Amino acid sequence: MLTGLIAENVADPGKAAESAGEAWGRYLADRPPPTRRVDEAEGIRRLSTVLSDAGFAPDPSGSPEQPVIRLRHCPFREIAEERRDVVCGLHLGLMRGVLEEVRAPLTAERLEAFVEPSLCLAHLKPVGKRRR
Numbered sequence: 001m002l003t004g005l006i007a008e009n010v011a012d013p014g015k016a017a018e019s020a021g022e023a024w025g026r027y028l029a030d031r032p033p034p035t036r037r038v039d040e041a042e043g044i045r046r047l048s049t050v051l052s053d054a055g056f057a058p059d060p061s062g063s064p065e066q067p068v069i070r071l072r073h074c075p076f077r078e079i080a081e082e083r084r085d086v087v088c089g090l091h092l093g094l095m096r097g098v099l100e101e102v103r104a105p106l107t108a109e110r111l112e113a114f115v116e117p118s119l120c121l122a123h124l125k126p127v128g129k130r131r132r
Contacts, residue, residue, distance in 0.1 A: 003087060013083075013085055013086050017089035017093065018089040018090070018092055018096075020090060021090040021091060021092060021093020021094040022094070022096050022097035022100070024093075024094055024097060025095060026101040027097075028094070029046065030049065030050075031101055037103075038104050039104075040104065040126065042102075042104070045060075046098065047095060050094070050098050055073060056071045056073055057073040058070065062124075064126075066123070067123075067124040068121050070120075071120040071122060080114075084113055088113045092108055095108035095111075095122055106124045106125065107125060107127050109124060110123045111123070
């Protein structure tokens, strides 16, 4: 019902969902102390913790140049199959918000939904400039 409401009443539901996801990602992230430098591995670990807590069964893989998190279970699969723009946009934003909040040198570049019936791929990419 909520995804339908958003899709019908918001000009760009995918962008709105991404924005909401980013805010929630920042809220859910376990922020490190100001003087602690977070590298890519720790950023992926912190993101995976949030995703695991949300029920996604994350499995980091890929290379340092092209890190990927395999999401083996989408807790909103049935809804996402119908309103991918809203649900997947929310999840992509959530990942971006977490990575931003923990000051990881990564961003969530894109979310490849349903590459298999129970598998989505979160493609991360290193950011050129370290975040503050």
